[in-house]
Amino acid sequence: MPFSGNPLDRASNQRRDADWLTSLHGGPQSRYLAFHRLNPLARRTDSIELLWLDADVLRHLAEDSQPFLLGIQDGVAHFAVDLSHLDDPVSELGLDEAEFTETRGAAARLPAGDVGIVAHGRALIEWHRRHRYCGVCGSLTEVRDGGSMRKCESCGQEHFPRTDPVVIMVVWTGDKCILGRQKAWAPGFHSALAGFIDQGETIEEAVAREVLEEVGLEVDHVEYHASQPWPFPSSLMIGCFAHATSDQETVDPVELESATWFTRDQIRAAYEDPRGQHGFNVPGSIAIAHHLIKDWAFQTTDDHTAV
Amino acid sequence: MPFSGNPLDRASNQRRDADWLTSLHGGPQSRYLAFHRLNPLARRTDSIELLWLDADVLRHLAEDSQPFLLGIQDGVAHFAVDLSHLDDPVSELGLDEAEFTETRGAAARLPAGDVGIVAHGRALIEWHRRHRYCGVCGSLTEVRDGGSMRKCESCGQEHFPRTDPVVIMVVWTGDKCILGRQKAWAPGFHSALAGFIDQGETIEEAVAREVLEEVGLEVDHVEYHASQPWPFPSSLMIGCFAHATSDQETVDPVELESATWFTRDQIRAAYEDPRGQHGFNVPGSIAIAHHLIKDWAFQTTDDHTAV
Numbered sequence: 168m169p170f171s172g173n174p175l176d177r178a179s180n181q182r183r184d185a186d187w188l189t190s191l192h193g194g195p196q197s198r199y200l201a202f203h204r205l206n207p208l209a210r211r212t213d214s215i216e217l218l219w220l221d222a223d224v225l226r227h228l229a230e231d232s233q234p235f236l237l238g239i240q241d242g243v244a245h246f247a248v249d250l251s252h253l254d255d256p257v258s259e260l261g262l263d264e265a266e267f268t269e270t271r272g273a274a275a276r277l278p279a280g281d282v283g284i285v286a287h288g289r290a291l292i293e294w295h296r297r298h299r300y301c302g303v304c305g306s307l308t309e310v311r312d313g314g315s316m317r318k319c320e321s322c323g324q325e326h327f328p329r330t331d332p333v334v335i336m337v338v339w340t341g342d343k344c345i346l347g348r349q350k351a352w353a354p355g356f357h358s359a360l361a362g363f364i365d366q367g368e369t370i371e372e373a374v375a376r377e378v379l380e381e382v383g384l385e386v387d388h389v390e391y392h393a394s395q396p397w398p399f400p401s402s403l404m405i406g407c408f409a410h411a412t413s414d415q416e417t418v419d420p421v422e423l424e425s426a427t428w429f430t431r432d433q434i435r436a437a438y439e440d441p442r443g444q445h446g447f448n449v450p451g452s453i454a455i456a457h458h459l460i461k462d463w464a465f466q467t468t469d470d471h472t473a474v
Numbered sequence: 475m476p477f478s479g480n481p482l483d484r485a486s487n488q489r490r491d492a493d494w495l496t497s498l499h500g501g502p503q504s505r506y507l508a509f510h511r512l513n514p515l516a517r518r519t520d521s522i523e524l525l526w527l528d529a530d531v532l533r534h535l536a537e538d539s540q541p542f543l544l545g546i547q548d549g550v551a552h553f554a555v556d557l558s559h560l561d562d563p564v565s566e567l568g569l570d571e572a573e574f575t576e577t578r579g580a581a582a583r584l585p586a587g588d589v590g591i592v593a594h595g596r597a598l599i600e601w602h603r604r605h606r607y608c609g610v611c612g613s614l615t616e617v618r619d620g621g622s623m624r625k626c627e628s629c630g631q632e633h634f635p636r637t638d639p640v641v642i643m644v645v646w647t648g649d650k651c652i653l654g655r656q657k658a659w660a661p662g663f664h665s666a667l668a669g670f671i672d673q674g675e676t677i678e679e680a681v682a683r684e685v686l687e688e689v690g691l692e693v694d695h696v697e698y699h700a701s702q703p704w705p706f707p708s709s710l711m712i713g714c715f716a717h718a719t720s721d722q723e724t725v726d727p728v729e730l731e732s733a734t735w736f737t738r739d740q741i742r743a744a745y746e747d748p749r750g751q752h753g754f755n756v757p758g759s760i761a762i763a764h765h766l767i768k769d770w771a772f773q774t775t776d777d778h779t780a781v
């Protein structure tokens with residue numbers, strides 16, 4: 168699944184050791200992945216690959232900024248650094264043949280493991296940006312544990328990175344499923360219904376509530392299928408198949424422009440000939456929706472649970 | 475599943491209408507569930523039931539506090555209010571035969587729907603306490619949408635309630651599973667391994683990482699089983715069965731005091747005779763771990779996916 172497959176060892180326990188962290192910061196072996204306004208640095212070649220910098224980049228950090236430890240691979244520490252305070256970091260760092268590349272586009276072309284690293288780095292940098300100050304007392308907080316915690320020394324509150332669980336579901340009955348489209352989307356584009364899980368809900372309850380809110384349908388059975396990290400900024404997509412008790416939908420115009428039933432045959436045709444004229448498009452393969460709709464339509468048993 | 479089953483309609487779209495919210499605040503029909511330091515108000519009778527107050531309680535709120543809309547049932551608005559600033563709210567409000575009751579204990583005795591309401595109210599109140607100030611700029615934020623958002627009027631950032639996804643898993647091979655215990659737990663108490671899902675991970679990857687970290691085992695297959703809201707303060711427990719490739723564990727002493735393999739027969743005996751001498755105890759029925767371990771041991775196919 169795109170954005171998964173991060174090969175780094177997050178060193179969850181070891182990173183609590185400040186001395187160990189200090190020994191890595193700026194070490195000759197340590198590697199730094201720079202982000203600029205959430206886009207990762209990549210080498211411009213015929214293909215595309217992440218461009219890892221050495222400790223020299225630390226001279227360019229904002230005054231109160233620091234690198235965040237993503238993890239370890241083959242004994243080498245891998246950090247993410249945020250250069251968003253610079254207007255033109257490619258020039259300022261003297262990087263030839265490099266560019267900060269838009270994440271979705273990069274995700275379709277980078278090796279799977281690199282996309283997983285980008286997912287973690289992007290989510291972590293955005294979380295730090297949004298949590299500089301303590302929500303309890305308003306004081307400036309400090310980075311701890313290589314970036315996997317922020318501590319408020321004023322009131323003592325510890326703050327941890329945030330991941331927002333989202334349900335995304337193919338709602339089906341008989342031989343057809345209902346896909347929605349939002350006004351802002353490109354013409355013809357349709358996707359699975361989705362929404363944030365609210366506090367005090369199970370996965371299954373969130374699916375039922377969202378389906379009822381968006382298309383007015385009741386579901387009586389929810390089957391978990393697969394999950395995906397989605398770093399925009401930091402969601403966990405939980406993909407399900409949900410069986411609807413009827414096909415009489417009522418679309419909520421606040422949430423959706425329209426919702427349409429498609430048969431398995433219609434959807435299979437769209438996947439088998441992506442450039443054909445089907446009257447609708449499905450999401451690209453970086454999104455879990457692509458795989459969820461496909462697996463439903465082809466009734467494949469791709470094993471997303473092997474690890 | 476305990477803490478699920480909240481019967482209220484959260485009115486996700488309607489609550490964005492400030493006029494509609496105003497018409498509910500203090501209305502003669504509206505009901506208010508008070509919390510004191512995260513414990514809900516209950517009537518002291520032979521059994522136990524939630525004690526809903528009328529709009530009179532609003533006179534006792536802290537100056538900058540306000541009620542949060544939990545949802546609607548039969549046209550009646552249900553709110554949560556936080557009285558944690560009062561030292562002895564039972565006396566100050568003149569409540570006879572009422573008490574703020576510890577959530578875990580109440581969860582075992584309240585009707586299922588009420589436990590679901592408590593789960594939402596408790597998580598929401600604690601989220602507001604922890605997010606009074608904007609993490610981006612440190613300014614005081616304001617409640618919006620009846621409590622389902624906080625807005626920073628200084629920098630414009632919107633903040634939404636937080637739910638932390640957690641994996642909890644029965645790790646098994648052959649006819650046995652491994653359960654862990656932490657030093658602080660009561661003697662003999664064992665439970666399923668668990669840990670927060672990190673940014674940039676799938677559910678399956680989080681299971682594999684946590685199992686490797688805690689007991690040094692590799693897993694090659696993860697099966698989702700059921701989920702549960704866990705309002706301490708606001709987790710979503712994602713229960714799985716994980717197949718281990720070996721039974722040669724290495725316990726991380728930072729995370730666990732010990733980890734022990736139990737056969738299906740041993741676990742069945744503990745469930746069939748909870749007061750018997752088995753040398754170990756399993757979690758009580760308010761925890762998803764109770765159901766997860768039981769369903770694995772009895773190989774039951776309880777349908778937790780019906781909604």
